[in-house]
Amino acid sequence: MRNLLAVIDKEMKIYFASPVAYGVLTVFLLVSGYFFYNILTVFIQRSMMMAVQAQQFGGGAPAMDVPALVERNFFGIVSTIILFMVPMITMATFADERRRATIELLLTSPLTHFQLILGKFLAAMGFFVVMLLPTLVYHAFLYFYSSPKMALEPVLSGYLGLLLLGAALISLGIFISTLTESQMVAASVTFGALLILWVIDLSAQAAGPLVQEILGYVSILNHFDDFSKGVVDSSSLVVYLSFVVLGLFLTYRSIESWRWRT
Amino acid sequence: MIEVDRLTKRYGNLKAVDEVSFQVEKGEILGFLGPNGAGKTTTMRILTCFLPATEGTARVAGYDVFENAMEVKRRIGYLPEHPPLYDEMTVDGYLGFVARIKGVAPEDRKRRLQEVKETVRIEGYGKKLIKHLSKGFKQRVGLAQALIHDPEVLILDEPTVGLDPNQIKEVRELIKSLSGNHTIVLSTHILPEVSMTCQRVVIISDGKIVAVDTPENLTRQQQGAAHIYMEARGSDVEAQQRLHQIEGVLSVVSRPLGEGEVSSYRIETELKQDVRGRIARSIIEGGFELLELRSLQLSLEEVFTQLTTQEEVRSQ
Numbered sequence: 001m002r003n004l005l006a007v008i009d010k011e012m013k014i015y016f017a018s019p020v021a022y023g024v025l026t027v028f029l030l031v032s033g034y035f036f037y038n039i040l041t042v043f044i045q046r047s048m049m050m051a052v053q054a055q056q057f058g059g060g061a062p063a064m065d066v067p068a069l070v071e072r073n074f075f076g077i078v079s080t081i082i083l084f085m086v087p088m089i090t091m092a093t094f095a096d097e098r099r100r101a102t103i104e105l106l107l108t109s110p111l112t113h114f115q116l117i118l119g120k121f122l123a124a125m126g127f128f129v130v131m132l133l134p135t136l137v138y139h140a141f142l143y144f145y146s147s148p149k150m151a152l153e154p155v156l157s158g159y160l161g162l163l164l165l166g167a168a169l170i171s172l173g174i175f176i177s178t179l180t181e182s183q184m185v186a187a188s189v190t191f192g193a194l195l196i197l198w199v200i201d202l203s204a205q206a207a208g209p210l211v212q213e214i215l216g217y218v219s220i221l222n223h224f225d226d227f228s229k230g231v232v233d234s235s236s237l238v239v240y241l242s243f244v245v246l247g248l249f250l251t252y253r254s255i256e257s258w259r260w261r262t
Numbered sequence: 263m264i265e266v267d268r269l270t271k272r273y274g275n276l277k278a279v280d281e282v283s284f285q286v287e288k289g290e291i292l293g294f295l296g297p298n299g300a301g302k303t304t305t306m307r308i309l310t311c312f313l314p315a316t317e318g319t320a321r322v323a324g325y326d327v328f329e330n331a332m333e334v335k336r337r338i339g340y341l342p343e344h345p346p347l348y349d350e351m352t353v354d355g356y357l358g359f360v361a362r363i364k365g366v367a368p369e370d371r372k373r374r375l376q377e378v379k380e381t382v383r384i385e386g387y388g389k390k391l392i393k394h395l396s397k398g399f400k401q402r403v404g405l406a407q408a409l410i411h412d413p414e415v416l417i418l419d420e421p422t423v424g425l426d427p428n429q430i431k432e433v434r435e436l437i438k439s440l441s442g443n444h445t446i447v448l449s450t451h452i453l454p455e456v457s458m459t460c461q462r463v464v465i466i467s468d469g470k471i472v473a474v475d476t477p478e479n480l481t482r483q484q485q486g487a488a489h490i491y492m493e494a495r496g497s498d499v500e501a502q503q504r505l506h507q508i509e510g511v512l513s514v515v516s517r518p519l520g521e522g523e524v525s526s527y528r529i530e531t532e533l534k535q536d537v538r539g540r541i542a543r544s545i546i547e548g549g550f551e552l553l554e555l556r557s558l559q560l561s562l563e564e565v566f567t568q569l570t571t572q573e574e575v576r577s578q
Contacts, residue, residue: 002362003362003363005362006359006362006363007363009359009362010348010351010359013350013351013355014348014350014351017350017351018350100344100346100347100348100349101342101343101344101346102346102347102348103346104307104310104312104340104342104346105340105342105346105360105407106363107311107312108310108312108335108338108340109335109360109363110332110335110336110363110364110365111335111363112332259312259314260313
C-alpha cells in the first residue's frame with residue numbers, strides 16, 4: 001500500500017510538472033465547452049422552432065426534453081474527445097521511464113510489478129478525473145436553468161460511463177507505452193488502436209451475424225451509449241472492466257518479457 | 263556478501279556473460295574492469311535483479327537474486343550507468359520518493375534524506391529541480407539515491423564517467439569512505455580508478471573473467487621481466503656491448519635522443535635480481551656520463567591490455 005501511494009504520488013507530480021498536462025487540460029476544456037455550448041444552442045433553437053410550428057399549425061407543442069437530449073449528445077461527444085486525450089495521458093507512463101533509464105531504479109527497488117502498474121494506472125485515472133471535473137460546471141448550469149428540474153441520473157451514469165471508458169482506454173494506452181522507448185510512438189500507436197476500437201463495429205456490418213455481435217462488444221464506444229441515456233447495463237460494465245484487466249495484464253506480461261529480452 | 267557462481271547470460275547466440283564466478287567479502291570494494299561491452303553492466307544488472315540470468319546463480323547477502331529478489335532488492339543500492347533521475351522533480355522530492363519505494367520507515371525518512379545529502383555534499387540543493395543541476399551534481403544525486411536506505415551492498419556502474427577531474431576525485435574519495443560499512447562493487451573502464459579505490463579487481467573481457475586479484479599483484483604477476491630505463495652520454499654501440507656483458511640483462515633497446523651523443527636505453531632484466539647497481543658501475547667505468555637510471559613499473563594499463571588482448575588472440 002505504501003509503495004502504491006508512493007508511485008501514485010510520484011506520477012501525479014510528474015504529470016503536473018509537464019506542460020503536456022496543461023495542454024491536455026486546456027484543449028479538453030476548450031473543446032468540450034465549445035461542444036456543450038453548441039449542443040445547447042442547437043437544441044434550444046430546435047425546441048423553440050417546434051413550439052412556433054405548433055402554434056402556427058395549432059395543436060399542443062410536442063414535449064421535448066432539452067436537458068436529456070443535451071446530456072446525451074454531450075456525453076457522446078466527450079467520449080469521442082477522450083479518444084484524443086488518452087494517448088497524451090498514457091504515452092509517457094512506461095516509455096519515458098525506459099528512455100531516461102529510471103525503469104532500472106523502479107525494477108531494482110523492493111516494489112512489485114503489480115504495485116508499479118496499478119500505481120501508474122491509478123495516477124492516470126486521477127489525472128483523467130481532474131480533466132473531467134471542470135465539466136461538472138456545465139451540468140450545474142443546465143440544472144440551474146432547467147424547468148422543470150432535469151433528471152440527474154443521466155449525468156451520474158454518464159460520468160460513470162466516462163470513468164469506465166477512460167479506465168479501459170488508459171489501461172490499453174499504458175500497455176502500448178511499455179512497447180517502446182518513444183513517447184511519440186506510444187501516443188500515435190495508442191491513438192491508432194483506439195480509433196480501430198472505435199470504428200470496428202462499422203466493419204462489423206459487413207460481416208456475419210456472429211462476428212458482428214462480437215465486434216459490437218469489442219467496439220468500445222458502443223457500450224457508452226447506454227450510459228449517456230442514463231442506463232447502467234451490467235454487460236457494458238463487464239466489458240469495460242474486462243478491458244481494464246486485460247490491459248493491465250498485458251502491461252504486466254510486457255514488462256516481464258522485456259526484462260528477459262533486454 | 264556476494265557470491266556469483268558460473269553466471270551466464272545469453273542473448274540469442276551471443277554470450278554477454280560467460281560462466282562468471284567471483285566472491286566479494288563484507289566491507290570490500292571490488293572493481294569490475296573491462297573494455298566497453300565486456301559484460302560489466304549485464305553482470306551488475308543480474309546482481310540487482312534487473313535482469314534474470316540464463317544460467318548460474320548469484321547470491322547477495324545470502325539471498326538468491328532470482329528466488330528471493332525482494333530481499334535482495336531491499337539490501338542493494340544501485341547506481342546505473344545513467345543516473346535514474348526525474349528531471350522535473352526537486353532533489354528532495356526525488357530522494358523522498360526513492361526512500362519510500364526502498365522501504366525507509368516514514369519516521370526515518372527525513373533524517374536519512376539529510377544524512378545522504380551530507381554524505382554526497384548536496385545539502386544546499388534540496389529545493390532545486392534536478393534538470394537545473396550540473397552533470398556532477400546529478401551523479402551525486404544518483405549516488406544519494408543508491409545510499410538512501412543504507413543498503414548493505416552498493417553496486418555502482420561507472421560512477422565517475424562524464425565527471426571532471428575534481429569531481430572524479432571527490433566521488434572516488436566518497437566511495438572509499440563508504441567501504442567498511444558497505445560492500446561495494448563498482449565497474450569502470452578507467453584503470454587508475456581501480457588501483458586507487460579497489461581492494462580487488464575482476465578483469466572481464468568478452469563476458470569472461472580473465473583475472474581476479476589485487477591491483478598490486480596483477481601488476482607484479484604480469485611482469486615476467488623487470489624493465490630499466492637509462493639515459494647516458496657516450497657511444498651507443500659501446501654502451502650496448504657493456505650492458506650485454508652484465509649478468510641478468512636479457513635485452514637492450516636503445517634510441518638516440520638527439521643532442522650530443524645522448525641515448526635512451528630500455529633494458530629488460532631478469533625479474534629476481536636488481537641489476538641497477540651493476541649497470542651504473544659498468545657504465546661509469548666505461549667513461550660514460552650516466553644521466554638517468556630508474557626501474558620501470560608495468561602499469562595496470564599494460565597489464566590490462568596484455569590480459570584482454572591475450573584473451574582475444576585465444577578466442578580467435
